[in-house]
Amino acid sequence: xxxxLLIAIALLSLLVGSFSxxxxxxxxxxxxxxxxxxxxxxxxxxxERKLYLYSGNKLVRTYRVGLGLSPIGNKVREGDRxxxxxxxxxxxxxxxxxYYLSLGISYPNAAHARRGLRDGxxxxxQYNSIMSALNQKKAPPQNTxxxxxxYIHGNGSSSDWTWGCVALEDRxxxxxxDAVSVGTPVTIRP
Numbered sequence: 001x002x003x004x005l006l007i008a009i010a011l012l013s014l015l016v017g018s019f020s021x022x023x024x025x026x027x028x029x030x031x032x033x034x035x036x037x038x039x040x041x042x043x044x045x046x047x048e049r050k051l052y053l054y055s056g057n058k059l060v061r062t063y064r065v066g067l068g069l070s071p072i073g074n075k076v077r078e079g080d081r082x083x084x085x086x087x088x089x090x091x092x093x094x095x096x097x098x099y100y101l102s103l104g105i106s107y108p109n110a111a112h113a114r115r116g117l118r119d120g121x122x123x124x125x126q127y128n129s130i131m132s133a134l135n136q137k138k139a140p141p142q143n144t145x146x147x148x149x150x151y152i153h154g155n156g157s158s159s160d161w162t163w164g165c166v167a168l169e170d171r172x173x174x175x176x177x178d179a180v181s182v183g184t185p186v187t188i189r190p
Contacts, residue, residue, distance in 0.1 A: 040180045042090075042152070044166055044188040046071060046083060051152070051166065053176060063176065066157040066167040074190075075107065075164055077121055078147035083164050086111055088186045090152075091139040093177060100154030100170045101177045105186055106133075107150040108140055121145040137183060152176065152186070 037055040044051045044065060051063040067083040068075075075084035084107045092104035108116065113130040116122040122130070122144050133140040142148025152166045154173040161167065166188070168176065 037179050041185045042176075042180065042187070044083075044186070046085070046188065046190055049157070051168065051176075053179065060179075061175070063168050063172045064157045066162060067160045068162050068164040069160055071160045075112070075147060075150075076115075078145055079163075080147070081163050083162070083166060083188060084108070084112065084150060085188050085190055088188065089137060090180060090182055090184045090186060091137070093182060094151070095177075097151070097153055099151070099165075099167070101173045102151040102153035102165075103173075103177065103180065103184075104139060105150045105152065105166075105188075106137075106140055107148060108144070108146045110134055112146055113140075116144070116146045 037053075037060065039054075039056045041054045042051060043054070046067055049065050049067065051065045052059055053061045053063070069081040071083060073082055074086070075082040084105075086109050088106040088109055090103045091106045094102045094104065108130055110131065113122065113127050113134075117124065117127040126141065126144050130140045130144075140148070147164065150164050152168065152173065153162075154170040155167055156170075157168050157172070
């Protein structure tokens with residue numbers, strides 16, 4: 001072979017090798033969702049360990065999540081370590097969370113409050129307080145026997161480790177935190 005051809009082949013193989021090495025060693029992360037979103041909403045599917053972020057009816061991003069230590073079934077009471085199921089909204093955004101960043105979920109919702117009243121876990125005054133907060137889109141009482149302090153937060157999604165929260169990787173909660181606002185609907189499904 002001619003020396004020029006050998007040099008060209010060597011350079012070409014070196015160039016191709018460095019491009020494939022660059023692809024392998026530097027994975028590209030998807031860009032964050034646009035901020036702010038148009039009519040954002042969050043759907044968590046517990047069985048899939050996934051959080052879906054929508055802008056209107058368009059799926060914008062999917063995130064892996066970790067759940068409570070007892071992930072199967074609906075939350076019933078304080079300390080059961082279950083992630084609640086139902087329809088909620090974000091009532092607060094906490095940028096000083098012990099778990100990097102967090103979004104407060106309006107648990108207990110009306111269905112949890114009705115069941116709690118029926119089963120004797122809360123009294124009529126507590127029930128009325130929960131319902132009043134929900135009607136005003138504020139934080140429902142967090143200190144009844146139904147439990148509370150349910151958040152979407154950071155610190156990792158590789159396992160079910162929370163006391164009932166939805167956990168994401170820190171980079172993912174950062175993107176979600178920036179994309180949604182207080183009042184964003186959250187649905188958690190089995």
